[in-house]
Amino acid sequence: MLQACRRDLLPSDPQTREDYGFERAGEFASELLGLFQGLTYIKRDLTAKELHRWRKDGILVQKIKEVFYSYPEQHRGGYFPWFLQNQWVLDGSEPIPEEHQPEALRDRMMKKAWERIGRDQSTELRSWPEGKQECFWHYAMICSSSHPPPDMDMWLRGGYCVARDEYHEMQVSRMYIKLFETCTFEEYYSAYKSNTTGDRISREATHRLVIPSPIFSLVLKRCFINDTMEPAVNVDYGFFNCKTPAERDALAHKYRAVFQAKDFDEVKLHEACMQGKIFEYVKERVSMTKEERKMMKRLMKNPYPLRS
Structure with missing residues (x-):
């Protein structure tokens, strides 16, 4: 504290x-x-x-x-x-006073988002595709000066998992604030579906924000993981190996831990990925229990190095 x-x-x-x-x-x-x-x-x-x-x-x-x-x-x-x-x-x-109960906070958050979008579509929300609902809640959080916690899928898919610490996590949030000032919700969702949100944020970041690391935009883009998009990213970094949401969350948290390591180098991690040695790179920089080592060794496997 x-x-x-x-x-x-x-x-x-x-x-x-x-x-x-x-x-x-x-x-x-x-x-x-x-x-x-x-x-x-x-x-x-x-x-x-x-x-x-x-x-x-x-x-x-x-x-x-x-x-x-x-x-x-x-x-x-x-x-x-x-x-x-x-x-x-x-x-x-x-x-907790009634007006500060989670339900009331959620309602206020939704109201701000609908006002920004232009009309209240609460009755249609549940019929939206899952990805669009995730985008809406992310949009609503940003409109209320908040951002997804680690237990939400959007923490991973929205790129927050690449943040080295809380400060840089707020930087990612600021990127979205700036992004939503220049595009509508539907444009954001369209970019999310086509896996180009990272490109839009990278352009915004380049012009307005301080990038946490030289190739932060590349790492950020790689974190827009979706089972139906960019399958190579899922395979390269082991998310394809995850059998449950809990395993995916555990893997994402280990990556975040290594991002916070003092000697972390994005290029070195990428090189380790291409050599099929992600686990070897991570275990030298992140503490793990015996059980975690066993799990991460399995999850961090990829097809590299490719045989010619």
């Missing part, structure tokens, strides 16, 4: 998000992060161990109040007054 405060990024670790209220906070996640940043600013000697103890002892809310009340009111910032009105975010004994 303290690391997220220092980096000014919302925590992405599922357990951290659950432990420190970010799952309950929903659309107030940024305010909650600001509260914790204020806490660490006032109590500069706060350690992760102490913060963890407060939470485990059930006194986190009490301690946050004590720290802020010890500071001059005019210097407490705006997040503490917000917290006093929304203590349910961290106090699990309080119910």
Whole structure:
């Protein structure tokens, strides 16, 4: 949690998000992060161990109040007054207000998306092809300044899995924000179906955004994986070997872990792919349990090197 405060990024670790209220906070996640940043600013000697103890002892809310009340009111910032009105975010004994329930948040997210699209098509949504529904929910998230979590297919298919960390994941999200400013939803879905979304984003990124790595656009494009499109990509990087969604998610997470490794090199990974040695490259940079090694060795197999 303290690391997220220092980096000014919302925590992405599922357990951290659950432990420190970010799952309950929903659309107030940024305010909650600001509260914790204020806490660490006032109590500069706060350690992760102490913060963890407060939470485990059930006194986190009490301690946050004590720290802020010890500071001059005019210097407490705006997040503490917000917290006093929304203590349910961290106090699990309080119910989540009806207007902040997941269903209500989803409805508001959909409303923003339909307004952007031009008309409400809620009654038609369920009859849309699965891919179009995925695109809509992704579009709706972006319109609400959010993006898919790792447990959603679009986290993989939308290219978020290539992000080295939370900062670069937000960069991918920003690319979509810019993209949706220049194209309609139907144009986005058409590009998604034809597997050219990566090209559109790459052009947008080249003109407006800082690319996280020299060939980030190439890696991003490769992550638009669809069973009926770009079959070579599925085969090259092992997704073709996945028998279940859980295996595909596990493989995607290992790739993300290697993207975050200090000595990661996209070109070296591609070379390892062409030599049929992806697993050998990844295992040197990512820790795995015995069971994970066995699974990844199977999933990362590909037909390379090709025999002449």
